Amino acid sequence: MRTIQIRLAEIIEALSKALDLTEGQPPGHCIRACYIGTHIGREIGMADSELQELYYTLLLKDLGCSSNAARICELYMADDLSFKRDFKLVDGSLSQVLRFVLGHTGMQAGLAERFRGILNIMQNGGKIATDLIQTRCQRGAEIARQMRFTEGVAGGVLSLDEHWNGGGKPIGIAGEEIPLYSRIALLAQVADIFQMSAGREAAIAEIAKRADGWFDPALCAAFGRVAARDDFWTTLRSDELETIVLESEPGQQAIMADDDYLDDIAAAFARVIDAKSPYTSGHSDRVALFTDLIAEEMGIDEDGRRFLRRAALLHDIGKLGVSNSVLDKPGKLDDEEWGAMKRHAEFSEMILSHIGAFADLAKIGGAHHERLDGKGYPRGLTADEIAMEVRIVSTADVFDALTADRPYRAAMPISKAFSILWEGAGQSHDPICIEALERALRKTPLQQPGDAAETALGERQAAA
Ligand SMILES: [Fe+2]
Numbered sequence: 357m358r359t360i361q362i363r364l365a366e367i368i369e370a371l372s373k374a375l376d377l378t379e380g381q382p383p384g385h386c387i388r389a390c391y392i393g394t395h396i397g398r399e400i401g402m403a404d405s406e407l408q409e410l411y412y413t414l415l416l417k418d419l420g421c422s423s424n425a426a427r428i429c430e431l432y433m434a435d436d437l438s439f440k441r442d443f444k445l446v447d448g449s450l451s452q453v454l455r456f457v458l459g460h461t462g463m464q465a466g467l468a469e470r471f472r473g474i475l476n477i478m479q480n481g482g483k484i485a486t487d488l489i490q491t492r493c494q495r496g497a498e499i500a501r502q503m504r505f506t507e508g509v510a511g512g513v514l515s516l517d518e519h520w521n522g523g524g525k526p527i528g529i530a531g532e533e534i535p536l537y538s539r540i541a542l543l544a545q546v547a548d549i550f551q552m553s554a555g556r557e558a559a560i561a562e563i564a565k566r567a568d569g570w571f572d573p574a575l576c577a578a579f580g581r582v583a584a585r586d587d588f589w590t591t592l593r594s595d596e597l598e599t600i601v602l603e604s605e606p607g608q609q610a611i612m613a614d615d616d617y618l619d620d621i622a623a624a625f626a627r628v629i630d631a632k633s634p635y636t637s638g639h640s641d642r643v644a645l646f647t648d649l650i651a652e653e654m655g656i657d658e659d660g661r662r663f664l665r666r667a668a669l670l671h672d673i674g675k676l677g678v679s680n681s682v683l684d685k686p687g688k689l690d691d692e693e694w695g696a697m698k699r700h701a702e703f704s705e706m707i708l709s710h711i712g713a714f715a716d717l718a719k720i721g722g723a724h725h726e727r728l729d730g731k732g733y734p735r736g737l738t739a740d741e742i743a744m745e746v747r748i749v750s751t752a753d754v755f756d757a758l759t760a761d762r763p764y765r766a767a768m769p770i771s772k773a774f775s776i777l778w779e780g781a782g783q784s785h786d787p788i789c790i791e792a793l794e795r796a797l798r799k800t801p802l803q804q805p806g807d808a809a810e811t812a813l814g815e816r817q818a819a820a
C-alpha cells in the first residue's frame with residue numbers, strides 16, 4: 357500500500373474553514389484567530405512546544421460548534437448561523453442581551469412562538485446557554501482527542517468560553533485555573549470578530565474594555581503591544597495570510613500525517629458534520645459502512661476502498677454551511693430553502709478541494725446528489741459524467757437517507773428502501789451499486805424493528 361506524508365497544519369487549516377461556516381463567521385476566522393493568538397503567545401515568551409499546541413488549539417477552537425446548532429435553532433427559532441455570529445458580539449450587558457434576543461428570536465416564527473421563545477430565554481437563559489456551551493466544549497475536546505491532539509489542545513478547546521473573572525461557561529473557573537491556551541483563544545477570537553466587523557481601533561478598544569473581566573490582563577497588555585505594530589495588521593489583512601500561518605507553524609518540525617492518521621481525521625471530522633443536525637446523527641459513519649460494503653462486493657482493492665470510505669465520511673461536509681432552520685425543517689422546503697439545502701454539495705466540493713490530501717474526494721462531495729438521468733444537482737451531470745466512485749457513495753447515501761429518520765418522515769424498512777432504489781435504477785442510481793449493496797446486506801443481515809432483511813430481500817428477488 358502506498359504511504360503518504362502530508363502536513364497536518366495544511367489539513368487542519370482547511371478544515372477550520374468549514375468550522376467558520378458553521379459559526380457564521382467570515383471565512384478565515386479561525387486562521388486569523390490563530391495568527392493573533394500565536395503572536396500573543398510569542399509576545400509572552402511561550403516555548404516552541406507550547407506555541408505548537410496553542411497553534412492547533414486556535415485552529416480547532418470551534419470543533420464542537422456544530423453540536424449545538426440544532427438546539428440553538430430549536431430554542432430560539434432563529435437561523436443558527438447569524439445567531440452564532442452576532443452572539444459573539446454580545447458582552448452580557450442587559451441592554452445588549454435584550455436587543456440581541458429581540459433581534460434574533462424567531463425571526464421566521466409566528467408571534468405566539470416568538471413570545472414563548474423569548475419567555476423561555478428570560479426564564480432559562482442562563483441554564484440554556486450553559487448547556488449549549490457545555491455540549492459544544494466537551495464535544496470539541498473529544499473530537500480533538502480523536503484527532504490525536506494532546507490533552508493541552510483538548511483542554512484548550514474545552515475551556516474556550518471560561519472568563520478571567522469566573523463569569524464564563526460552562527464551569528465558571530477563574531483566573532489561572534483557566535488553561536492559558538483557552539485564555540488566549542478567547543481573546544484572539546473576540547479581537548478578530550471586532551476587527552472584522554468594526555476595524556482595528558474597535559478591536560483594540562474592546563479587548564481593553566474586557567480586560568480583567570473576560571480576559572487575563574497580562575494577555576490584554578501583550579495584545580496591546582502586538583496591536584501597536586502596523587505590520588501586524590497589514591499581515592492580518594493580507595491575502596497571503598493562510599500561507600503565512602501555514603508556514604509559521606511553531607515547533608521544531610511540522611507535524612506530518614500518514615494514511616492512518618488521515619483516516620482518523622476524516623472519521624473525527626465526520627462527527628463534526630453529523631453533530632450539526634439530530635437527523636444526520638451517525639449518517640456519515642453509516643454511509644461509509646454501506647459504501648465499503650458495496651466496494652468490497654464490487655472487488656475494489658484496499659486503496660480504493662480506503663479512498664471511498666474517506667469520501668463517504670466527508671461527502672456532506674458542506675452541510676456545515678447550511679442553517680438548521682433548513683436542515684431540520686419538518687415540513688416541505690420552499691424554493692429559497694431548497695436552494696440553500698442544495699448548496700451543501702457545492703460547499704462540500706469547495707472545502708475538500710482546498711485540502712491537498714483530500715482534493716480527490718472533492719468531486720465525490722460535489723456530485724453525490726447527481727443522477728444518471730441528469731436530473732440531479734448541482735450541475736445536472738449525466739451518466740457518462742458520473743464516475744463509479746460517485747455512484748457508489750451516492751447509492752450508499754440514499755440508502756441511509758431512506759432507512760434513517762428524517763425531519764419529514766420516519767425511517768422506512770430496508771425492503772421498502774430497496775424497492776424505491778430499484779424503481780429508480782438506471783435513472784437515479786446505478787443498478788450495479790444497488791445490486792452490490794443488496795448482496796452485501798444479504799450476507800450480513802441488518803435487522804430493523806418490524807423488518808426482516810433477509811426475508812425482505814428474498815421477496816424482492818422473487819418479484820424481480
Ligand atoms: Fe448530501
Ligand SMILES: [Fe+2]
Pocket residue numbers: 639643671672753
Ligand atoms: Fe449524505
